[in-house]
Amino acid sequence: MERKEIITLEEFIIQREKAEEGSGAFSQVLRDIALAARIIHFHVNRAGLEDILGSTGRVNVQGEEVQKLDEFANEVFRKALSRGGQVCMVASEEDEEPTFIENAPAGKYIVLYDPLDGSSNIDVNVPIGSIFSIYQRKDMMRPVQKEDALRKGVEQIAAGYIIYGSSTLLVYTAGNGVNGFTLDPSYGEFFLSHPNIQMPSKLKYYSFNDANFNKFSPEVQRYIEDLRKRAVEEKISSRYVGSLVADFHRNLLKGGLFMYPAVSGKPKLRLLYEANPMAFIVEQAGGAASDGTQNILTIQPQQLHQRVPLFIGPKDEIQKIQSYLLTHQTA
Ligand code: AHM
Ligand code: MG
Numbered sequence: 001m002e003r004k005e006i007i008t009l010e011e012f013i014i015q016r017e018k019a020e021e022g023s024g025a026f027s028q029v030l031r032d033i034a035l036a037a038r039i040i041h042f043h044v045n046r047a048g049l050e051d052i053l054g055s056t057g058r059v060n061v062q063g064e065e066v067q068k069l070d071e072f073a074n075e076v077f078r079k080a081l082s083r084g085g086q087v088c089m090v091a092s093e094e095d096e097e098p099t100f101i102e103n104a105p106a107g108k109y110i111v112l113y114d115p116l117d118g119s120s121n122i123d124v125n126v127p128i129g130s131i132f133s134i135y136q137r138k139d140m141m142r143p144v145q146k147e148d149a150l151r152k153g154v155e156q157i158a159a160g161y162i163i164y165g166s167s168t169l170l171v172y173t174a175g176n177g178v179n180g181f182t183l184d185p186s187y188g189e190f191f192l193s194h195p196n197i198q199m200p201s202k203l204k205y206y207s208f209n210d211a212n213f214n215k216f217s218p219e220v221q222r223y224i225e226d227l228r229k230r231a232v233e234e235k236i237s238s239r240y241v242g243s244l245v246a247d248f249h250r251n252l253l254k255g256g257l258f259m260y261p262a263v264s265g266k267p268k269l270r271l272l273y274e275a276n277p278m279a280f281i282v283e284q285a286g287g288a289a290s291d292g293t294q295n296i297l298t299i300q301p302q303q304l305h306q307r308v309p310l311f312i313g314p315k316d317e318i319q320k321i322q323s324y325l326l327t328h329q330t331a
Contacts, residue, residue, distance in 0.1 A: 009034055009170065009181045009190035016174065026134075026157070028084040029109050030172070033132055036080035037162040037170050038188055040073045040116070040130060044164040045185075047122060069122050070094065073115035073130065087111050088137060088144045091304055093273040098146055098304065109157075110135045110149055114273040118243025127165035129245025133277040134158040149272070149304060153297035159277035163245045171197070171249070173284040178252075199287040200255030201314050206231075207240045207247045208259040215264045219328040220292070223321060244269065248278050248312065252285055257313030261292065267307040271299060275310045288318035292325045 007015075013027045047069060074094040081087045081101070088107035091098035093114040101107060113132040121128050136157050137144060160172025168183040170190055180194030206227060213221065230236060239256070241247050247258050260269050269275055279289035279296035289296040289312040299308065311321050 007192040009192070012179065012181070012192055016176070020176070025086045025108055026174070028086045029081070029111065029134060030158070032080045032084045032087070033077075033111075033160070034170060034190060036073075036077045037130065037168065037190075038183065039076050039080070040162070041164055041168040041183055041185070043069065043072060044122075044128065044168075070116040070119040077113050077115045077130070077132075081111050089146075089149065091149045091272070093117075093270055093305070096305075098149055100144060105143065106140070108137050108140070110137055110144070112149060112272050112277075114270070117245055117274065118241075121241070121243050121246075126241060126243060127163055127246040128243050129164060129249075130162045131245060131274055131277050132160055133272065133280070146304070150301045152300055153271075153276035153279055156276060156280045156297075159280040161245045161248070161277065161281070163249050165246060165249075169193070169249070171252075171281065173281050175280075175284065178281055178285045194253075197252060197285050199252050199282060199285040199314060201286065201316060202255050203234065203236055203257060203314055203317050204254050205237050205239045205251055205256035206259070206313075207238070207251060207256060208261070209240060209242070210238075212261075212263045216261045217265075219325050220259075220261045222328050223324045226324075244274055244278070248282075251313055252282065252287070255314055257317050258310070259312075260310045262309045267291075267309045269307060269310050271296070271301050271306045271308045272304060275308050275312075278310075278312055282312050286315065287313055288315040290318050290322050293322065 013030050017024060017027050074092050078090055078099060081090050085104045086107045087101055087109045088104050089098050089100050089110045091112045111132060111134050115130055116128055117131055118128040133156050135151050135155055158172060158174040162170045169180050171180040178197040180197055181190035182193040183190050250256060251258050275296050282289050291308045292311060311318055
């Protein structure tokens with residue numbers, strides 16, 4: 001049997017840095033994120049034991065204030081990204097305003113993240129994840145400002161997610177393919193386990209919250225009704241976890257469509273922290289992402305916490321949805 005080459009995340013980062021003549025500054029940002037991932041992995045796995053579930057303000061047996069896991073993860077990301085000196089500003093789904101990193105005013109990067117997505121799944125042992133998106137700062141001649149985070153997804157230089165599931169995996173793209181690394185918890189090391197991920201073009205699964213069906217727009221309802229009719233013949237199955245990272249990860253590997261259309265006209269998922277990074281990854285894996293009318297990555301954000309409808313999956317299916325929604329649009 002052919003032996004697979006063993007490559008750690010660190011080795012992979014260094015290889016890519018040499019091949020692309022990177023400065024090393026970007027590699028440091030990835031290292032900071034991998035550190036945050038390891039720390040959050042450890043705490044997710046001890047969630048029940050450490051009694052860190054439940055509402056903020058509770059006191060644990062040591063008499064210390066207990067933090068909710070999503071708030072804890074938020075701090076871990078902020079601290080990890082503050083230490084490397086390369087990130088001048090971070091913005092989190094959990095915080096109203098971005099944080100300017102005091103000790104790195106000359107940092108070249110801006111990182112946006114959702115530190116623990118799918119948090120309603122934490123206390124029922126269902127996979128959850130972290131999502132991140134990295135931009136290079138445009139103007140180094142003036143201090144960074146909040147608006148510098150309002151960039152189109154096409155400008156991302158890297159994006160990724162960490163899934164805390166049956167194993168912990170870090171999947172990322174720096175615009176040159178998508179690669180996945182599985183954490184070996186005994187060594188605390190990520191190993192390349194999913195090189196060059198490509199999303200199968202054949203639709204195998206669809207994932208959406210069916211309970212919202214009656215509140216989708218009539219054209220989305222019609223598309224879904226057609227999709228259901230195609231399911232038997234085309235051997236399409238339905239899967240929905242309710243954690244974007246888990247649903248997306250399965251669909252990325254197996255060929256699946258994830259949808260979170262507007263519910264009573266209101267979208268739920270965030271453009272900057274959820275839709276953009278996943279859209280960048282899916283395009284790098286051969287798929288596509290749309291808000292129903294346009295490519296997610298071309299949307300100019302107006303606000304940090306802007307929400308968008310999200311349709312993400314195999315390219316052909318996304319094209320089908322876009323033309324379907326266009327032709328069935330009611331006045
Ligand atoms: P969160 O950021 O508050 O955790 O919400 C985002 C999550 C996604 O992970 C998931 O795709 C979606 O919300 C599920 O929503 P619903 O429970 O309405 O189906
Ligand atoms: Mg979220």
